[in-house]
Amino acid sequence: MFTKFQNHILSRFPFLEDKKLFLAVSGGLDSMVLVHLLKQLPYEIAVLHCNFQLRGLESFGDQNFIQEFCDQNKIPVFTTQFDTEAFAKDYKLSTQVAARELRYSWFYELLDTENFDYILTAHHADDNLETFIINLTRGTGLEGLTGIPEQNDRIIRPFLPFSREEILQYAQENNIEWREDSSNASNKYLRNKIRHDLVPVLKEINPNFLSAFQKTQSYLQESQEMIEDASIMIYQQVAKEAGDDIHFDLNQLKKLPNYKSYLYQWFNEFGFLAWNDIYDLVDGQSGKQVLSAEFRLLKNRDTLILSPLQEIVETEEFQINENDTEVNFPLNLKLCQVDDISIVSNKVIFVDAEKIQFPLVLRKWKDGDVFHPFGMHGKSKKVSKLFKDEKLSLIEKEKTWILYSNDQIVWVVGIRQDDRFRIENNTNKIIKIELQ
Missing domain, CATH: 3.50.40.10 (Phenylalanyl-trna Synthetase, Chain B, domain 3)
Structure with missing residues (x-):
C-alpha cells in the first residue's frame, strides 16, 4: 500500500511538495495509518485532534493517546476540546453536523494562524460509498452522487482510492496501534446502520462491489463535469451580470428543452432548496420571489434577478x-x-x-x-x-x-x-x- 499511496500522492497532488500539511487525526484506524504513511514521505507534517467530549473518558483517552504518539515520534500536535452537545443545542443542529462545523472552523483558523497550507483527512473508499447511499436515500441531484471530493478548497483526501480492508491490512502488517471508537459499533447513526447492515449485503451479492462502485462514480463525475461545461455555455447566453445582481433572460431560457436542469446548476450553490417554487417563477407573476439564507431570486417581467439579501433599514x-x-x-x-x-x-x-x-x-x-x-x-x-x-x-x-x-x-x-x-x-x- 505504501508504494501505491506514494504514487497516488505524486500523481494527483504534486502541488503538495514543499508545503506544510496538517493531518486530521482522530486516533482511529484510518487516520493513524495516514500519519504512518506521511511520516515516511518528505513532507512537513503536524497533527490536529478534536476532542468533542461525546464519549466521556474515552474521548480524553483518544486525546492522550494521540498526544503520546506525537511526542514519541516528534510530530507537532495541536489539540482542542469542544462542548459539542451544547453547541448543537444552541444552534439547533444534529450532533454530527455540530461536530463537523466545529472541526472545520478550527481547522481553517489554524491554517491561517500557524501558516500551514493544507489539511489531509483519512476519508476512504468505504466512506465514499456510505456517503453516496446516504445522499441517495435523502434524494439528491447528480452532484450528490459523485461522492466526497478528493479536494475541497484546502482540504485534501488522499485515501479515497483505498478501501477500509486495504487500510486494515496495512495497519496489521506494520503493527500500527489505534483506538476503537465505541460509537462505531452502534446503529444509532445512519452511517453506521449503512456500514453494518447494508454494505455487507451489497458486497455479498458482488464481492467486487466496491471496485464496481468506484468505476460508476468515476462515470458520474465525468457526466457532472460535462453538465457543468454545458451550464457555463448556456449561462453566457442567457445571463447578464449587473453589479451584485445577475439577470437571466427568460425568453432565451425557455427555448431550452430542459431549462430546469440549468436553473438547478446555477442556483444550487446559492443555498436555494425550494426547487419547485423556483421552477414556478419562470411562468409566475412578476414580483414573486424565492429566498435562500443569503440570496433572493425575483421574477421581474421576462427576467429572473438573482441578488444578495440586504438588510433594509427604512428609518436609517x-x-x-x-x-x-x-x-x-x-x-x-x-x-x-x-x-x-x-x-x-x-x-x-x-x-x-x-x-x-x-x-x-x-x-x-x-x-x-x-x-x-x-x-x-x-x-x-x-x-x-x-x-x-x-x-x-x-x-x-x-x-x-x-x-x-x-x-x-x-x-x-x-x-x-x-x-x-x-x-x-x-x-x-x-x-x-x-x-x-
Whole structure:
C-alpha cells in the first residue's frame, strides 16, 4: 500500500511538495495509518485532534493517546476540546453536523494562524460509498452522487482510492496501534446502520462491489463535469451580470428543452432548496420571489434577478452638511458650487442653493412619498408611480435612495430631479450634485 499511496500522492497532488500539511487525526484506524504513511514521505507534517467530549473518558483517552504518539515520534500536535452537545443545542443542529462545523472552523483558523497550507483527512473508499447511499436515500441531484471530493478548497483526501480492508491490512502488517471508537459499533447513526447492515449485503451479492462502485462514480463525475461545461455555455447566453445582481433572460431560457436542469446548476450553490417554487417563477407573476439564507431570486417581467439579501433599514438616515463636498456612504456623491449648468442627466443635477436647506438627508423612499418631477412645472407625482413608470424591479426599488431638503424631495437619486429646486433666471448660487 505504501508504494501505491506514494504514487497516488505524486500523481494527483504534486502541488503538495514543499508545503506544510496538517493531518486530521482522530486516533482511529484510518487516520493513524495516514500519519504512518506521511511520516515516511518528505513532507512537513503536524497533527490536529478534536476532542468533542461525546464519549466521556474515552474521548480524553483518544486525546492522550494521540498526544503520546506525537511526542514519541516528534510530530507537532495541536489539540482542542469542544462542548459539542451544547453547541448543537444552541444552534439547533444534529450532533454530527455540530461536530463537523466545529472541526472545520478550527481547522481553517489554524491554517491561517500557524501558516500551514493544507489539511489531509483519512476519508476512504468505504466512506465514499456510505456517503453516496446516504445522499441517495435523502434524494439528491447528480452532484450528490459523485461522492466526497478528493479536494475541497484546502482540504485534501488522499485515501479515497483505498478501501477500509486495504487500510486494515496495512495497519496489521506494520503493527500500527489505534483506538476503537465505541460509537462505531452502534446503529444509532445512519452511517453506521449503512456500514453494518447494508454494505455487507451489497458486497455479498458482488464481492467486487466496491471496485464496481468506484468505476460508476468515476462515470458520474465525468457526466457532472460535462453538465457543468454545458451550464457555463448556456449561462453566457442567457445571463447578464449587473453589479451584485445577475439577470437571466427568460425568453432565451425557455427555448431550452430542459431549462430546469440549468436553473438547478446555477442556483444550487446559492443555498436555494425550494426547487419547485423556483421552477414556478419562470411562468409566475412578476414580483414573486424565492429566498435562500443569503440570496433572493425575483421574477421581474421576462427576467429572473438573482441578488444578495440586504438588510433594509427604512428609518436609517444620512445627513449631508453644508460644507460637505463628498459623500462616500451609502452612496458616492460629489457636491460643488458652479457658475453655470452643463448637461443634466440621471446622475447629475443642478439645484438653486437658496432653495435648499441643510442638512440634506439621504434615506430610502416611503410609501406615500410625493415629488414634483423636473420639467412637469408643478405637477406632483408619487414616487411609487415613478418606479412603476420606470419599470423598476423590487430589488431596484429597494436600492433607490432619495435626497431630501426639509422633508421635500430634491432628487430621486439616479432617476429624476424635483422641479421645485431647479435653476431659474434669477438664481445666484448653483450647486452641482453628482452621483459617482
